[in-house]
Amino acid sequence: MFRELGLKLQAGKREPADHIVCELDYAAYVTAAEFQAWKGEDAASAHDWIILRDAFMSEHLADTAFGVARAVAQESQNAHLLFHAALLEATVQSCLPN
16 A cells, blocks of 8 residues: 555665554555645545545554554553553544444
């Protein structure tokens, strides 16, 4: 999905495309593009961005985010990390299409 939009990792970055940071960046990019479409009163384009975001969330980001959150919950006793793992899971869950 990244390459379809002409996106690539920044020079010097070596994370795989399914790295949680890359996936969150992509979700932010698509959400910002949707916002710009709405701002420009381009409802058709905004709906295309929504469809793209929903597919990405369901097919990619949710599995990665939930896996990271579960791993942190199982392996960490650090309250700060546990809070952010729960926040990640809740945020992604709330963004999934119904």
